[in-house]
Amino acid sequence: MTTAENGEATTGEETTGGETTAAATAAAAKASSSLNVPSVTTPDFNNTTSASGNSAASSMGSLGSAVLGALANADPETLAAFVNNMGFGYDAEQGIFYSLMDSWQRDANFISQYDKYAAIFGNMRYLTTTVDFYYDGLDWRIQLWKGQYGPFGGGEVGVYTKDPETNDKLYNCADNDHLLNMYYDLYLTPNTYAVKNRFFYRDAWTGGGHWWLTGFKMGSVNPNEMVMSLKIRMRSRKMANAFENGLQTAGFYRGDATSNYDSYYRNDTEFYILWYHTGNRNY
Numbered sequence: 069m070t071t072a073e074n075g076e077a078t079t080g081e082e083t084t085g086g087e088t089t090a091a092a093t094a095a096a097a098k099a100s101s102s103l104n105v106p107s108v109t110t111p112d113f114n115n116t117t118s119a120s121g122n123s124a125a126s127s128m129g130s131l132g133s134a135v136l137g138a139l140a141n142a143d144p145e146t147l148a149a150f151v152n153n154m155g156f157g158y159d160a161e162q163g164i165f166y167s168l169m170d171s172w173q174r175d176a177n178f179i180s181q182y183d184k185y186a187a188i189f190g191n192m193r194y195l196t197t198t199v200d201f202y203y204d205g206l207d208w209r210i211q212l213w214k215g216q217y218g219p220f221g222g223g224e225v226g227v228y229t230k231d232p233e234t235n236d237k238l239y240n241c242a243d244n245d246h247l248l249n250m251y252y253d254l255y256l257t258p259n260t261y262a263v264k265n266r267f268f269y270r271d272a273w274t275g276g277g278h279w280w281l282t283g284f285k286m287g288s289v290n291p292n293e294m295v296m297s298l299k300i301r302m303r304s305r306k307m308a309n310a311f312e313n314g315l316q317t318a319g320f321y322r323g324d325a326t327s328n329y330d331s332y333y334r335n336d337t338e339f340y341i342l343w344y345h346t347g348n349r350n351y
Contacts, residue, residue, distance in 0.1 A: 210311070
């Protein structure tokens with residue numbers, strides 16, 4: 069059992085810092101071959117009403133529908149193999165897909181242009197914000213995302229580094245020596261946040277941490293309305309000071325991080341962040 073920063077007890081049994089193929093297979097088997105795939109629509113992202121009640125939606129692409137239809141009828145082993153080959157595991161209890169520690173995406177690195185292309189070619193529309201800072205000889209980037217990923221609503225926290233002397237644009241996904249402990253609860257709207265009715269949570273607070281903490285769940289969401297309650301731990305006070313400066317540069321401000329949106333609260337090397345509107349849309 070884990071406890072979120074808002075005092076909620078959770079009973080997820082996800083492993084962190086090293087999810088395995090066997091664990092993902094077992095989770096997929098638990099989901100069973102009768103995995104239900106609901107009909108999914110793409111919302112009007114400029115409409116800031118509740119995502120679940122958006123009536124101006126259009127149907128998702130035929131390719132996505134075909135893939136989902138195939139998965140819906142797949143046996144557990146086939147589903148698990150497909151998910152793992154894509155670099156993800158499946159949490160049957162929450163109904164979410166999540167990135168594995170050593171997924172192939174870890175070797176792909178990251179540049180900012182990926183966000184632009186995600187909207188054009190991947191039908192991914194989200195709000196994102198970056199926290200950049202310098203620490204221990206490296207440029208660090210902590211990037212947050214929340215929004216619509218094809219037929220899924222989801223959120224991400226990524227940890228990236230680069231050598232400022234040799235690299236200007238391309239960030240490396242954090243290696244095992246630069247992982248960070250983090251945890252987040254994701255909510256669909258401020259109203260669901262107010263009553264602590266979360267969409268899902270992701271936990272890498274204990275153990276070795278993570279470099280890309282993600283979750284994707286079937287459904288239509290509005291990136292402009294989603295709320296992420298995040299906590300993240302820096303590796304030292306010096307790093308925490310640099311990260312705090314980066315937070316302020318990104319548009320976050322000191323607050324209680326529970327009732328003040330886009331505020332953060334610091335406790336030594338730990339930060340609690342309530343993210344709502346700070347950042348930019350990729351569409």
